[in-house]
Amino acid sequence: MIARAVNRFGHWLTRRHAESYGRLEGKNVAVLMLSPQMDVFSEASPWSKHFAIQADRDNVTSFLGSARNRDWKIIQAPLVWTDNTPSTAMSETGYFRLVRENSLLEAGTTGAKLMTDMVSDGDIILTERAGLNAFYGTELQKTLVKHGIERLVILGGVANADLDSTSRMAVELDYDVTVASDLVSAVSKQDLDNIMEVTLPRIVSRVLTGDKILLEPT
Amino acid sequence: MTEEKIKRDKTALVVIDPYNDFLSFGGKSWLLNRATLRALDTNKHLEQLLGAARSAGMTICFAPHARYRAGVFDGRQFLNPSIYLARFFQTFSDGKWGGRFRKDCSPLPSEFVASEHLVSSGFVNTDLDEHLRKNGIDRLVLCGCLSNTCIESTARSAIELGYRVTIMSDALAAMSMADHQAATQTGFPMCAHEVISTSSFIGRLEP
Numbered sequence: 001m002i003a004r005a006v007n008r009f010g011h012w013l014t015r016r017h018a019e020s021y022g023r024l025e026g027k028n029v030a031v032l033m034l035s036p037q038m039d040v041f042s043e044a045s046p047w048s049k050h051f052a053i054q055a056d057r058d059n060v061t062s063f064l065g066s067a068r069n070r071d072w073k074i075i076q077a078p079l080v081w082t083d084n085t086p087s088t089a090m091s092e093t094g095y096f097r098l099v100r101e102n103s104l105l106e107a108g109t110t111g112a113k114l115m116t117d118m119v120s121d122g123d124i125i126l127t128e129r130a131g132l133n134a135f136y137g138t139e140l141q142k143t144l145v146k147h148g149i150e151r152l153v154i155l156g157g158v159a160n161a162d163l164d165s166t167s168r169m170a171v172e173l174d175y176d177v178t179v180a181s182d183l184v185s186a187v188s189k190q191d192l193d194n195i196m197e198v199t200l201p202r203i204v205s206r207v208l209t210g211d212k213i214l215l216e217p218t
Numbered sequence: 219m220t221e222e223k224i225k226r227d228k229t230a231l232v233v234i235d236p237y238n239d240f241l242s243f244g245g246k247s248w249l250l251n252r253a254t255l256r257a258l259d260t261n262k263h264l265e266q267l268l269g270a271a272r273s274a275g276m277t278i279c280f281a282p283h284a285r286y287r288a289g290v291f292d293g294r295q296f297l298n299p300s301i302y303l304a305r306f307f308q309t310f311s312d313g314k315w316g317g318r319f320r321k322d323c324s325p326l327p328s329e330f331v332a333s334e335h336l337v338s339s340g341f342v343n344t345d346l347d348e349h350l351r352k353n354g355i356d357r358l359v360l361c362g363c364l365s366n367t368c369i370e371s372t373a374r375s376a377i378e379l380g381y382r383v384t385i386m387s388d389a390l391a392a393m394s395m396a397d398h399q400a401a402t403q404t405g406f407p408m409c410a411h412e413v414i415s416t417s418s419f420i421g422r423l424e425p
Contacts, residue, residue: 003249007394010250013306014299087380089356094407132408136378150295160404165374172342172371176296194400199366202299202397203338 011201018205024178024213030073030149033064034134034157034166036118037078039104039111040185050102053186055156060183061117063155063210073147074123077134078114079162080107085130095132095161098187132165141173153213155180158187159195167204177204180213223424224384230277230355231267234340234362234369236323237283239309239316240391241363246309246316250393251363258398263389263416265322267361270420272326277353280319280331281340283368285312291336300367301337323362338371347379357382359419360410361389365401373409383410386419 039045041057048054064074081091081100090096099105105112107128119125126138134140144152152175157163163184170177179200186192200207239245241261248255255261271278284290286308291301304310310317318324325331332346340346350358358381360369369390373383385406392398406413414422 003252003394007250010299010303014302017297017302018299089380089382089411090377092382092411093377093409131378132374133378161408164405164408165378168338168371168374169342171296171298172337172339174294174296177298191404194404198396198400199370199405202367202393204298205296 024151024153027071027073028148028150029070029153030075030144030147030151031064031067031153031155032075032077032134032166033118033155034077034162035079035105036076036115036156037105037111038113038115040156041115041118045104045111046102047104047185050098050104050187051158051185052188053184053192055183055185057115059210060156063180063183063214064118064120066214067153068120068122072153073149074120075140075143076114076119076123076125077138077140077166078112078126078128079130079157080105080112080128081130082107090131095158132162133169134162134166135169135173144175149175151176151178153178153180155183155210157184159184160186160191164195164200167200171203178206178208178213179204180210181207182209221418221422224359224419224422225357226274226276226424228355229357229359230279230350230353231271231359231361232279232281232340232372233264233268233323234281234360234372235283235364236264236280236319236362237310237316238318238320241320241323246307247393251391253395254365254391254398257395258388258390260389260391261320261322263386264361266416267386267389267419268323270423274423274425277355278325278329279346279349280325280329281344281346281372282331282334283310284334284336285310285317287312294336298337335368338368339375340368340372341375341379350381356380357384359384359386361386363391365390365392365398366405370401370405370409373406377409384419385410385413386416387413388415
């Protein structure tokens, strides 16, 4: 019981501290949209057979629109695989085993194409990567530095796969990271809850629903 | 089916953050970690792992978190929850008992201690990858603290760098059983090739 109270005190302290950072304002905010691709969002995709939790296409599109209206930079980070990528080591871990076995997000296929209604003029589209961490093998870090970005809102992708790996790396690189908890996919509700309620609150500044992120004063 | 042997010349045991503050009675995070330390019998398993790896002549590395000292986090603009709490409570204070490795999990003079990681991953801004590559290592066996923060972050970096990753299921600690379960149920399947017990590791270690 004492341990639980200490744990709760720790969470309260860190929430209070994150509030002291100020808000998601101005041109130093970027939205990092992971896997904005047909296989993830199109109705014809077999994605829903494998992912019980799916980010709602309309909600994601609407969120991105609102973010553009606030002058937040939108960065699209597509994920694909080929016969030779990712490395053998990564191919044998959970997410890549799942997408390869089910032919999802295979480079060159229709399913790997970007969702046209999620991309707009002025968005930055990163090089396609074959890995969970959007900072590896892409120009993401250079792009963020070039545009003076200090705060990242991360959404899309799969909660315990690319979203988790990319969020952790963003924190390592000293960005203020906010994760949109309801604009992601997950294999199960349990996976989503473990990531959004247990693990990421120890790592990132804020885990909020898309609506709450947009309620943050600008 | 016979399980694959663990090759001692290509495998490194990486012990992450085995500080008194995490593992020993009276440590600053011991109270939080106590439930997992007891449930998993972590300290006994860490000792057994190190003993077996040393007997087999395996590469052993320690990947320590940054010890608290004045100004250690000054270069950072944003302190994430774990760093903020480490600064608030001055966890792993440099030169103090809490900032020393637990006696039974301390490196021998011949074993490699990587440069300290500031956030969670034992690879980011450290010399761990360079040392492992120089020694021809392609497989890592991870143990230590904490399951869903430094262990998982290190595993996630390791797979991006092309290592095969084994995580020791009973040589870990976390700030609650929920944290440990979040890692084992949800995190590790994405960043580890296998999660095995200490007895399985010892049984599969190539003589």
